[in-house]
Amino acid sequence: xxxDDGYPGSGSGPAVQVEGLVRHFGRTTALRGVDxxxxxGEMYGxxxxxxxxxxxxxxxxxxxxxxxxxxAVVAGxxxxxxPQEVRARIGCALQEAALDDGQTGRELLALQGRLYGLRRRExxxxxxxxxxxxxxxxxxxxxxxxxxxxxxxxxxxxxxLVHDPEVLxxxxxxxxxxxxxxxxxxxxxxxxxxxxxxxxxxxxxYLEEADALADRVGIISQGRLVAEGTPRSLKRDVGRxxxxxxxxxxxxxxxxxxxxxxxxxxASNEAGRLVVSTPDAAAALSPVAVELGHSGLSxxxxxxxxxxxxxxxxxxTGTPQEGPESLVGATR
Amino acid sequence: MSRGPGAGFIRDTATIAGRALRQIPRExxxxxxxxxxxxxxxxxxxxxxxxxxxxxAGYSFKAFLLPMAIAFAVTGMSRxxxxxTDIQGGxxxxxxxxxxxxxxxLLGLMVADVAVIVALxxxxxxxxxxxxxxxxxxxxxxxxxxxxxxxxxLTFTGxxxxxxxxxxxxxxxxxxxxxxxxxxxLSDAEVPKQFLTGWFSTIATYNPVTYLLNALRALIATGxxxxxxxxxxxxxxxxxxxxxxxxxxALNGRLNRGQ
Numbered sequence: 001x002x003x004d005d006g007y008p009g010s011g012s013g014p015a016v017q018v019e020g021l022v023r024h025f026g027r028t029t030a031l032r033g034v035d036x037x038x039x040x041g042e043m044y045g046x047x048x049x050x051x052x053x054x055x056x057x058x059x060x061x062x063x064x065x066x067x068x069x070x071x072a073v074v075a076g077x078x079x080x081x082x083p084q085e086v087r088a089r090i091g092c093a094l095q096e097a098a099l100d101d102g103q104t105g106r107e108l109l110a111l112q113g114r115l116y117g118l119r120r121r122e123x124x125x126x127x128x129x130x131x132x133x134x135x136x137x138x139x140x141x142x143x144x145x146x147x148x149x150x151x152x153x154x155x156x157x158x159x160x161l162v163h164d165p166e167v168l169x170x171x172x173x174x175x176x177x178x179x180x181x182x183x184x185x186x187x188x189x190x191x192x193x194x195x196x197x198x199x200x201x202x203x204x205x206y207l208e209e210a211d212a213l214a215d216r217v218g219i220i221s222q223g224r225l226v227a228e229g230t231p232r233s234l235k236r237d238v239g240r241x242x243x244x245x246x247x248x249x250x251x252x253x254x255x256x257x258x259x260x261x262x263x264x265x266x267a268s269n270e271a272g273r274l275v276v277s278t279p280d281a282a283a284a285l286s287p288v289a290v291e292l293g294h295s296g297l298s299x300x301x302x303x304x305x306x307x308x309x310x311x312x313x314x315x316x317t318g319t320p321q322e323g324p325e326s327l328v329g330a331t332r
Numbered sequence: 333m334s335r336g337p338g339a340g341f342i343r344d345t346a347t348i349a350g351r352a353l354r355q356i357p358r359e360x361x362x363x364x365x366x367x368x369x370x371x372x373x374x375x376x377x378x379x380x381x382x383x384x385x386x387x388x389a390g391y392s393f394k395a396f397l398l399p400m401a402i403a404f405a406v407t408g409m410s411r412x413x414x415x416x417t418d419i420q421g422g423x424x425x426x427x428x429x430x431x432x433x434x435x436x437x438l439l440g441l442m443v444a445d446v447a448v449i450v451a452l453x454x455x456x457x458x459x460x461x462x463x464x465x466x467x468x469x470x471x472x473x474x475x476x477x478x479x480x481x482x483x484x485x486l487t488f489t490g491x492x493x494x495x496x497x498x499x500x501x502x503x504x505x506x507x508x509x510x511x512x513x514x515x516x517x518l519s520d521a522e523v524p525k526q527f528l529t530g531w532f533s534t535i536a537t538y539n540p541v542t543y544l545l546n547a548l549r550a551l552i553a554t555g556x557x558x559x560x561x562x563x564x565x566x567x568x569x570x571x572x573x574x575x576x577x578x579x580x581x582a583l584n585g586r587l588n589r590g591q
Contacts, residue, residue, distance in 0.1 A: 062429050087431045088338060098422030102355050114347045115430040117339040144359075159426065 013076060015040050015167045015199030016061060020070035023056050030056040032223035033070065038167075039163040040203055043193045045214030046203040047313065053223040055095060058171045061201065062092040063259075075166045079138060088116065091160030092169045097152040101145030105136060105155045108144060109162050116163035123162075130158040134188060150181030157188065168192065168200045174209060189213060207309040219308070221317035234312045241281030242311060243288050246300040254295050261287045269306040277311070338431030348432070349441020352411050353447060362413070363448060367455050370404035374459065392553065398460040398522045399548035402477075403541070405456050406449045406485035406511045407516075411441045412492035419500040420588075428587065438497075438583050442489055449485035453478045456468070463550065473551045480551070484544055485566050490575025497582035515541045540567035 016038035023031040032121055035083045038044040048054045055172040057066040061074055063083040071078045077091035089274040106127065113123035131140055134154040139147065144155065153173065160168060170189065190213060192198045202211050210217045211231045219227040219234075227234055258267035259277055263284040274292075278284040281304040292299050338344065356363060377397050418424040425436060457474070467473040495501075495508040519541040520528060528536050536542050547564025550557045 029360075064425055064428060084338065084431050087429060090429070092429045094422060096422050098426040099416065100351075100418065100423045102358055103351065106350075107354065111347055111351055112426075114339055115344060115427070117343075117430045117431070164548075249490065 005194055012133075014038060014073070015042065015075060016058070016201055017073040018061075018070070019072075021057065021060065021067050021072055022067045022069035023053075023060065025056075028309060030127070031060075031067070034223070034225050036189070036218050036225060036228065038199055041193070041197045043189075043200045043202065043213055043215045045210035045217040046201065046220065047205070047207065047210045047217055047309075048203075048220035049205060049317065052220045052317075054205075054220060055171055057220070058092075058169050058201065058203055062090060062094075062169055062191055063087055075114070075162055088163075089166045090169060091163065091165035091167070093153075093156045093160045093171065095171045095175065097149075099144045099156060099159070102143065104143055105140040105147070105158075108155065109158055110139075112159045113162045118163060126164065127161050130161045133161065133191070133325065134158045135184065147235055148181075150184070151176055153177060153181065153185060154188070157185070161192070165201065168198050170200060171204045172203055172205065174204070174206065175180040186213060207313055211309045219313060219316045226316040227312065231309055235307045235309060237312070240277045240279055240311070241284075241309055242305050242307060243276040243278060243281050243285060243302065244305065245276070245288070245302050247272065247274055247291060247292070247297040248300060249297045251295040251297050254292070254297065257291055257295075258288060261291060264288070341433045341436055344433045344436035345440045345443060347426075347437055349443040349447075350440075352441050352444035354407060354415070354449060355411075355414065358484075363409075366405050366409050366452050368373050370401040370456055371459055371579070373404055374398070374401040374456075375452050378463075381573040393464065394460065394463045394550045395465045395525065396549060398456075398465055398552060399545045400516075401456050401460070402481050402548065403484065403516065403545065404522070405452045406481050407488045407493060407512050409449055409452060409485055410445050410489040410492045411497040412489070412505050413502060415441060415493065415496045416500055416502045416505055419496070420502075421574070424586075434583065434587055435580075438493060438579060441493070442486060446482050446486050449482045450478055453481050467552050468555050469551050473556075477548060477551045478566065480544075480548060480568075483572075487572035487575055490572070490577075494578035494582040497579070497586040500586075504561070515539065519545060521545060540571055543567040 014037045016036070018034055018036045021031050021034040022029070022265050032053075034053070034057060036044075046054055046057065056065065060067050060079060061073055063079050063086050066080055076087045077085040077089070079086050103111070109127055109130065110123050112128060118126065134157055136151060136154055136158070139151060141154075144152065147155065157170075157173065160170075164180070171191065174185050177185065186209070189200060193200050193213075202210075202213060214231065216228065216230055217234060227237075229237070254274070255267045255269060258264055258274070261284065263278055263280060264287075265279065267274060267276045269275075275286065276288055285302070285304060289299075289302060292302070339347065372432070374397055377400070378394060401525065415424070424437075428434075440542070455559040457478075469476065489509065492505050492508050496505050499505075518535045519530065519539045520536050521541065525536060525542070542565040543560075544567050547561050548569075550564075554560075
């Protein structure tokens, strides 16, 4: 797999190397010095709320946007000085399925293959392979304009794969999909990574998705990488248990009273649910229950859980649950 | 498999052109007006201004107006609206993430435009032949007429592509076709130049479209007039330099928008 430049392909060396990446758009700064590395064969989840800089980073790595400062190397090639080399080695599925409704799925994929320099026979073979992978069936010969959102996503993924790229960039690949379509994309992405060894850089705002798929997770907030590690290590670093109470009613001082309890680090109200962080949930449960009993709130349920990636995200970004809807759903 | 630097410029251009041509029969409404509109203007002008033919002995107004009909058919015929759709839908970005040669993204569309323009010439010419128009330059003249018309159409495609790439706006692309009207109607498109007077005549003299039309008319009516044909070619080159420069600058601007 060694290429002309001595880059050893997917065998070793980082799939993505980002150093001090800064990107300004006029007076707005989307990225403020991001450093990260994605190893060959690794699935890296890039997590952040809307506007955090996820898509800007992925567009830089896919050669659509130049960085204002810093350096990005993908598959051994610099995205600014060797964009053609990078393009030949990457597959990208951006946030919106970028397809041509007037073509059939097969025409679009064949065109994609031709632009990567594949010969007719190679295109036929690769189409068979990727179509098997994305399970699109006979619909591949229908015009894309007739496809459902899930089918478009899968064809978009197939288009990113048709030339057998070394590194795959997926920008929020399941946003807007129904649960069934989302599960299929998860299975396909996992298979690409585990069976074919593709390095995958996956941006998402679904914490559950990053938790389920990624080997490592980077969390970006306001253009900065604020945390990075395996989902397990990140949760461990948060190191606090959580008591959750579904409540009805209002009590303007309840958060302050809960926070003042011994053994409670913090309390917050997230869409009608009280979330109490504590180093020892078993010990704190009783005083929390008593305090809730003295309040004017009606308690529907009281549960203890270990930290989730959701909690990591909140701690690192300061993003409350009432932010992106997905951050609510992910803990349920 | 993905190590190669892509397919190469010619194959890229052919691929982009092939995709554009596949779309034509699927979207006939993008082409059919280009046949009906010139046929309509041809018929209306023949009916309204046919008196000119009767005032000049041996003058064929049908032959005089045929280049105008062709010009209406081919001018502004481009895939620029589709390019806007690609830009807005993100498909243009998808293409840009491949190793496709950047110039091929534009040239491929223009190659497809030329093929469509040549195809559009045929029904308009058939209408002219049906009305009795004959080429003094023979079959070679007909081919030269089609070739000239194709080049004409190509040079004008630069403007809508420039607007499409610059703005990504379908409204702006539609609006840019407005520039064709003064170019046409401030020329001798409908009435022989000897009938034009005053400021109108002066503008027509400096309007390159006048010379393009004269070259086409020469092929029909007066034969291989080198000077007239060269003036037509010079006009094409002049317009082409302006329109293609604008289109290439717009392509460069679009590709470097994020840089």
